[in-house]
Amino acid sequence: MKSSTCRRFVLALIALLAMAALSACQREPQPEWRLTDVSGHLPDLDFKLTDDNGKRVTGADYKGKVVLMYFGYTHCPDVCPLTLTQLHVVLDRLGAPADKVRILFVSVDPKRDTPAVMHDYVNAFDKRAVGLVGSDGDVEALAKRYRSAFTREPDRADGNYEVSHSSAIYLFDAEGKARLLATPSASQDDIVHDLHLLTSLETRP
Amino acid sequence: MRYRSLAAALFLLAGTAGISHAADTTGVQVTGGWLRVLPGSLPAGGYVTFDNTTDRALTIVGAESPDYAEAMIHRSSTEGGMGRMEMMDSVALPPKGKLTFAPGGYHVMLMQAKHPVKPGEKVTVAFKLSDGGTIPATLIARPANASGPTD
Numbered sequence: 001m002k003s004s005t006c007r008r009f010v011l012a013l014i015a016l017l018a019m020a021a022l023s024a025c026q027r028e029p030q031p032e033w034r035l036t037d038v039s040g041h042l043p044d045l046d047f048k049l050t051d052d053n054g055k056r057v058t059g060a061d062y063k064g065k066v067v068l069m070y071f072g073y074t075h076c077p078d079v080c081p082l083t084l085t086q087l088h089v090v091l092d093r094l095g096a097p098a099d100k101v102r103i104l105f106v107s108v109d110p111k112r113d114t115p116a117v118m119h120d121y122v123n124a125f126d127k128r129a130v131g132l133v134g135s136d137g138d139v140e141a142l143a144k145r146y147r148s149a150f151t152r153e154p155d156r157a158d159g160n161y162e163v164s165h166s167s168a169i170y171l172f173d174a175e176g177k178a179r180l181l182a183t184p185s186a187s188q189d190d191i192v193h194d195l196h197l198l199t200s201l202e203t204r205p
Numbered sequence: 206m207r208y209r210s211l212a213a214a215l216f217l218l219a220g221t222a223g224i225s226h227a228a229d230t231t232g233v234q235v236t237g238g239w240l241r242v243l244p245g246s247l248p249a250g251g252y253v254t255f256d257n258t259t260d261r262a263l264t265i266v267g268a269e270s271p272d273y274a275e276a277m278i279h280r281s282s283t284e285g286g287m288g289r290m291e292m293m294d295s296v297a298l299p300p301k302g303k304l305t306f307a308p309g310g311y312h313v314m315l316m317q318a319k320h321p322v323k324p325g326e327k328v329t330v331a332f333k334l335s336d337g338g339t340i341p342a343t344l345i346a347r348p349a350n351a352s353g354p355t356d
């Protein structure tokens with residue numbers, strides 16, 4: 001009798017623990033992304049470039065920040081400013097969590113985009129934007145890593161030229177893991193929504 | 206600056222008057238003109254909406270501005286995930302139709318400003334038509350991260 005009560009107690013305890021474990025599982029964050037989920041399909045944030053203050057930086061320098069990475073160039077008068085403006089508006093709408101976000105604008109035009117040019121350019125859009133430049137090889141390696149592409153178009157008569165480039169925006173979590181992909185035509189609501197989720201994910205110590 | 210714009214506007218008016226035998230462009234209303242000012246000597250994208258109230262098909266074949274050394278009509282696209290720009294030799298402005306130059310699509314690319322253009326200032330652009338006429342437009346300069354003429 002005594003042992004049967006004890007057994008029942010133990011069984012009840014096990015059941016309780018199991019239920020607790022189950023509900024913990026259900027509470028595990030399973031975010032409902034609105035942008036394209038690329039978790040596990042693209043490599044972690046990693047590069048060796050120079051920021052717009054002339055400092056050598058790597059992907060690890062942005063650990064702890066949610067990163068929006070976008071390839072472009074400063075002589076691009078339309079699509080790049082449109083995208084950077086879009087990201088600026090999105091971060092303003094995000095509010096306080098935007099402090100945990102950085103826009104990384106990687107130049108695909110190393111010839112014309114110096115750190116100084118990039119500094120003025122990115123700051124004209126958003127104080128949370130960082131301009132990154134590198135050698136042809138470094139930028140090509142980064143673009144290849146994320147299956148991005150860019151092509152320098154033939155020079156015009158005045159010696160100027162355009163650069164066609166992938167227009168995707170890559171979103172990394174605070175641990176540098178590739179999580180989401182957005183197109184420039186993605187709605188601001190969707191980007192704000194997913195940034196709220198990304199910035200609220202627990203980071204492992 | 207204001208005088209320069211005024212002078213430019215007068216010059217444009219005179220130019221239009223001088224070719225009054227060409228297209229009468231009074232039938233084209235121009236609204237919402239703005240340009241995005243980028244730092245340094247970087248080119249600026251200009252945007253505007255044309256409303257052709259006439260029953261004639263018009264064709265825009267180029268642009269010029271007294272404030273910039275060069276102006277070109279471009280179209281951006283992000284088809285297939287690639288952002289690219291192409292120069293347009295002509296853009297149709299259909300009879301009783303509207304044509305909008307907006308970010309991510311048609312725009313006039315303004316290069317080599319002849320003087321620093323600051324947000325709030327006005328810039329004149331003359332859009333050239335295939336029949337020899339011009340459509341004068343006033344574009345308000347906006348900061349780099351503006352979304353339109355008034356945001």
